Amino acid sequence: MNRQTTRRNARVESHMLLVKPLARRYAAKTGQDPDDLQQVGLMGLLRAAERYEGQRDIPFPVFARPHIRGAILH
Numbered sequence: 001m002n003r004q005t006t007r008r009n010a011r012v013e014s015h016m017l018l019v020k021p022l023a024r025r026y027a028a029k030t031g032q033d034p035d036d037l038q039q040v041g042l043m044g045l046l047r048a049a050e051r052y053e054g055q056r057d058i059p060f061p062v063f064a065r066p067h068i069r070g071a072i073l074h
Contacts, residue, residue: 011049044071
């Protein structure tokens with residue numbers, strides 16, 4: 001595994017807890033299964049981790065939340 005993939009995986013693992021509250025909120029609003037929305041939200045987190053550029057002064061959780069939310073809403 002290359003260094004970039006290792007960093008991406010570490011970001012995803014350390015920020016997985018960002019997904020659950022968003023998935024629960026949208027499950028309550030829409031009646032969808034929270035587990036399904038959490039799984040889709042994790043895909044958004046993975047996408048955010050792939051696109052994140054650490055040299056910018058944006059903390060990863062701030063960058064990731066819109067990606068997670070967008071994946072769930074899509």
